[in-house]
Amino acid sequence: MTVTVGRASSTLLDMTRRNLPSIVRASPHYFNDDADLQRLVDTVAALAGGRP
Amino acid sequence: MGDAGTMTEVDPAATDPAAIDLAAVRADTPGCRQHAFLDSAGSSLPPRPVVDTVVGHLRLEAEIGGYRAAEENLEALERTYEDLAALLHCGADEIALLDSSTRAWAQAFYALEFRPGDRILTSRVEYASNYLAYLQVAERTGAVIDVVPDTETGEVSVSALEAMIDERVRLVAITHVPMNGGLVNPAEGIGRVTSAAGVPFLLDACQSVGQVVLDVDRLGVDMLAGNGRKWLRGPRGTGFLYVRRSLCERLHPPMIDLHSAQWVEAGRYELRPDARRFEMWEASVACRLGLGRAVRYALDLGMETIEAAVAARAEGLREALAAVGGVTVRDLGRRRCGIVSFTVDGYSADDMRDGWRRRA
Secondary structure, rough: OOOOEEHHHOHHHHHHHOOEEEEEEEEEEOOOOHHHOOOOHHHHHHHOOOOO | OOOOOOOOOOOOOOOOOOOOOOHHHOOOOOHHHHHOOOEOOOOOOOOOHHHHHHHHHHHHHHHHHHHHHHOOOOOEEEEEEHHHHHHHOOOOOEEEEOOOHHHHHHHHHOOOOOOOEEEEEEEOOOHHHHHHHHHHHHHHHOEEEEOOOOOOOEOOOOHHHHHOOOEEEEEEEEEEEOOOOOOOOOOOHHHHHHHHHHOOOEEEEOOOOOOOOOHHHHHHHEEEEEEEEOOOOOOOEEEEEEEHHHHHHOHHHHHOOOOOEEEEEEEEHHHOOOOOOOOOOOOOHHHHHHHHHHHHHHHHHOOOHHHHHHHHHHHHHHHHOOOOOEEEEOOOOOOOOOOEEEEEEOOOHHHHHHHHHOOO
16 A cells, blocks of 8 residues: 655644644545555554554 | 444445546556555556656667657657646646756746845745745845735635735745645635736646646636646656746746757847746656656546546545544645545554555
């Protein structure tokens, strides 16, 4: 799976005001199907659900 | 996860605007079969016709040399300008080809002259490279950077912009779609204000071109920078600049060569009359041809169709992610596009990205 990370230094004013050091950025295009999107959701859910 | 009927399922009805022939576009995109590629805001997967165009030209260069290869593909190269003009609804003479959106943006920005106290109005979501240029020019010239406040929903406030306009405003420069979130800034409203005030409007369309319909007249934009590798699915190392004809003839590029100008007498030169005064002579012809092919690919699908498909997929993804406990979707704005930004409690974005890349 390929997503990317947006860091505060790329959009400093905005990220500083929102107190965000970084965000995960997913950017689906028209060639992505529902399975692509679902894979991201499932992966995120597994991670979020696996927290101690 | 993925239990049937949970709220975290991506709803196919929400993500299917029908007009895209998914099987056909996926067949043109071999990379999308290998893994879930969700980084078209970074550097997308070029479709097969784009790859074939670039590689084909490189092969031709290997056979007959770069100069003759360029001559043989001269018509196709001109068509890149024409297709970009069709994409932006402008004239082909208002397009310059550059090697990135940042370069294109800088060619326009650094052509403007600022005096002490001149104001540059910009947005809170401005990309670092643009803001660095403002800081440098402010340092050099005494110009002042003023950030236009946002509305409650996060986009540039057109009414606040209108209230800030005075005779010292020399430029309004706005990032159309920020790199870190899904909002679309109200370029059309901003353009109405700048047109009425007679202030140049520079739009950074780096993250909007190829996913959002752009019409420079409808938006009231005077200069616009975009690139190839993101939503247009072109090759890396490609970008372009639109400059309105009436403004172009008054702008001197920050640097020139024998392509942007002609040395007519020992002590005199003449700039090209069209937007190509912002180009320099050397470039990757293969990549420029590839960019043209990518633009045609988008035009053939239809920008309205693409915009609807991208927005629908992103919205479906946002809804499903928002339903996962511990996930916060960070996108602002009333009008949203194909960028979905989020955080997960307890995890840094880098940890997540690196962990997932190792999976399929």
